[in-house]
Amino acid sequence: MRAGTGGLGPRTDGAEPGTGGRASRSDGFEPETGEFDLETGDFRCDDGEFDPETGEFTPRPGGAAGDRDTLLGAVPPAAAGPGTHSGGLASRVRSRIRGLRPRVGAAWRGGGGPRSPRHRARSENAGVRLRGVELRARASEQISLRMRVALLAAIMVGLATAGISAAAFWVVRASLFADLDTQLHQRAETVVNSGLLANPANLPAAALYGSDVRVALINAQGTLITIAHSPPPPVGEPELEVASAEHPDSLRTVSDERVLAVPTGSNGFALVLAQPLDQIRHTLGGLGVVLALVGGAGVVLAGLAGATVAGAGLRPVQRLTAATERVASTGDLRPIPVTGNDELARLTHSFNLMLGAVAAAQEQQRRLVADAGHELRTPLTSLRTNVELLVASSEPGAHALPEADRREIFDDVRGQIEELTTLVGDLVELARDDAPQAVHEPVELVDVVERSLQRAKRRAGEVRFESRLVPWTLLGDATALERAVLNLLDNAVKWSPPDGVVRVGLHPVGDGTAMLEVADGGPGIADDDLVKVFDRFYRATEDRSRPGSGLGLAIVKQVAERHGGSTRAGRSAQGGALLAVQLPGQPG
Structure with missing residues (x-):
């Protein structure tokens, strides 16, 4: 498409053919030739390019449209003729671009403008493909898995039945035709x-050898001898070739008849026998009906069997589905009955x-929340009682508390706040769902124990510590291990007498693990409580009056298990408690 037809400038009668509508204008503006692509919407000419989406015209450097002075209409007054407008060349270019923009944009966006047949065909094909994808997706969503299994079984059995039926049909057909050909040869040979x-006059007697067979004699010249009042058999070039001794025999199917021609051995004649195929066609038709019925019944039975097998096989999946729906709706976490030992049974067991x-x-x-x-x-x-007492005593007209009582209440509040802080910190440590991953960082357990001892000594009072440590290295989190060891030491200090001794030992066990033991000289742990001391919030009866949250030893157990270790409790040699942590690693 030429620019002259796109609205850039009217074509004059003096324009030369093939110039694309280019003609000299009296106003001094001569548009260059250009092309517009209806499929891409691109317009190109010698002076620049036009974008139909934005309406921007980009001038080509060095062209007439690229001359800034010319585009701005800087025409000298002396050169301005009667046809020169005050807006100059730039205003005329802009006006023609504005006139071209709606038409080009419509063609570019398909808004009613002309489009090429190839563009329309591509759009129609894309729509058909999208519609097909939507239909297939909708069909796959509407058909259940059980129905798909049944359809698959029916289709596979149908294909197998069709193949077997076709093979059986063609084998029977070949066998019937072979029997017919053998019978024709035997009759011809007998005659x-x-x-x-x-003597050709004996031809009627020869016909008695097959009442359903039409008989004729033919020689090389085409002379045909038939039986009176009997239709002749089909005769053609192959039978003439047998009569002229060019071929030993001829066997073909003509007009739904099997035609055999053999030489008679005398007089230059050939014997032609023709037997109708009605019986064979009837037999093959009945066979086709039987095969179709059997195949159809097989397809139906296969579909029913596939649906039954799929239903039985998917029954555990249905139970799983019902269980998940029950859990989602009611929160009931009762297990599902498991039957069998197949893959679905293992899936149910895993569930x-x-x-x-x-x-x-x-x-x-x-339990944690409770x-x-x-x-x-x-x-x-x-804490609330103390705060309310302080508030009540500070009101006007209220009895003022003695200074000693106020100081005691403040000390209680401070201690309760510290207790709450410790309890909340322990709860956060235990209730974290994002348990830290295994930290592959070598940790010297002796250094961890020594740092914990230094911290415990600062708040142990008169309690003394004795330690015997053997170097041991493991992969883990040094901060978590230090907190666990410090909890063990604080627990031992709490139960030790004022002048007691806490003994700390670290020694290898011999199976790739080391045992960290903390023993105190306190009253020890009752036998019934030995298996409970590492549980959350567990506190012995005599421990209720002592400060603590009941979470310190639970944190020790959690840290040990995160590092692949274990904990245990017992009695020390002094009669007190012996708490031990067994951790894997290697001698340092």
């Missing part, structure tokens, strides 16, 4: 060997393990 055809883990996590969470609420209630109640 020829009987000598009846030495039950997951339900058990979720139930245990929920129970642990409920225990935390119980532990928080006492200090909060005491």
Whole structure:
């Protein structure tokens, strides 16, 4: 498409053919030739390019449109003729671009403008493909897995049945035609060997050898001898070639008849036998109906069997689906009954393990919340009572508290706040869901124990520490290990008498682990409490009056398990408590 037809300038009668509408104008503006692509919307000419989406015209450097003075209409007054407008060349270029923009944009965006047949065909093909994808996706969503299995089984059985039926049909057909050809050859051989055809007049007698067979004699000249009042058999070039001794025999199917031609051996004649194929066609038709019925019944039975097998196989999946829906709607985490030992049974067993883990996590969470609420209630109640007492004593007209009592209440409040702070910190440490990953950082356990001893000594009072440490290295988190060791030491200090001794030992066990033991000289742990001391919020009866949250040893157990170790409790040689942590590693 030329620019002259796109609205850049009217073509004059003096324009030369092939110039694309370019003609000299009286106003001194001569548009260059250009082209517009309806599929891409690009317009190009010698002076620049036009973008139909933005309407911007980019001049080409060095061209007429690229001359800034010319585009701005800087025409000298002397050169301005009668046809020169005050706006100059720039205003005329802009006006023609504005006139071209709606038409080009419509063609570019498909808004009613002309489009090439190739563009329309591509759009139609894209629409058809998109529609097909949507239909297939909708069909796959509406068909259940059980129905898809049944359809697959039916299709596969149908294909197998079709193949077997086709093979059986063609084998039977070939066998029937082979039997018919053998019978025709035997009859022809019997007639020829009987000598009846030495005299062509005996042809009616030869016909008695096959009442359903039409008989004729033909020689090389095409003379045909038939039986009176009997239609002749089909005769053609192959039978003439047999009569002229060019071929030993001829066997073909003509007009739904099987035609055999054999030489008679005398008189230059050939015997032609023709037998109708009605019986064979009837037999093959009945066979086709039987095969179709059997195949259809097989497809139906295969579909039913596929649906039954799929239903039985998907029954565990349905139970899993019902269980997940029950869990989502009611929160009931009861396990699903497991039957069999196949893949679906293992899947059900794995799902039950997951339900058990979720139930245990929920129970642990409920117990943590209940225990935390119980532990928080006492200090909060005491703190509230003290604060209310202070507030009441400060009101006008109220009895003022003695200074000693106020100082005692402030000390209680400070201690309760510290207790709450410790309790909240321990709760946060235990309740974290984002347990730290295994830190592959070598840790010298002796250094960890020595740092913990230094911190424990500053608040141990008159309690003394004795340590016997063997170097041991493991991969883990030094901060978490230090906190666990410090909890063990603080627990030993709390139960030791004022002048007691806390003994700390670290020695290898011999199985790739080391044992860290902390023994105190206190009253020890009752036998019934030995298995409970590392539980969350557990506190012995005689420990209720002592400060603490009941979470220190639980943190020790958690840290040990994160590092692949274990904890245990027992009695020390002095009769006190012996708390031990076993950790993997290697001698340092």
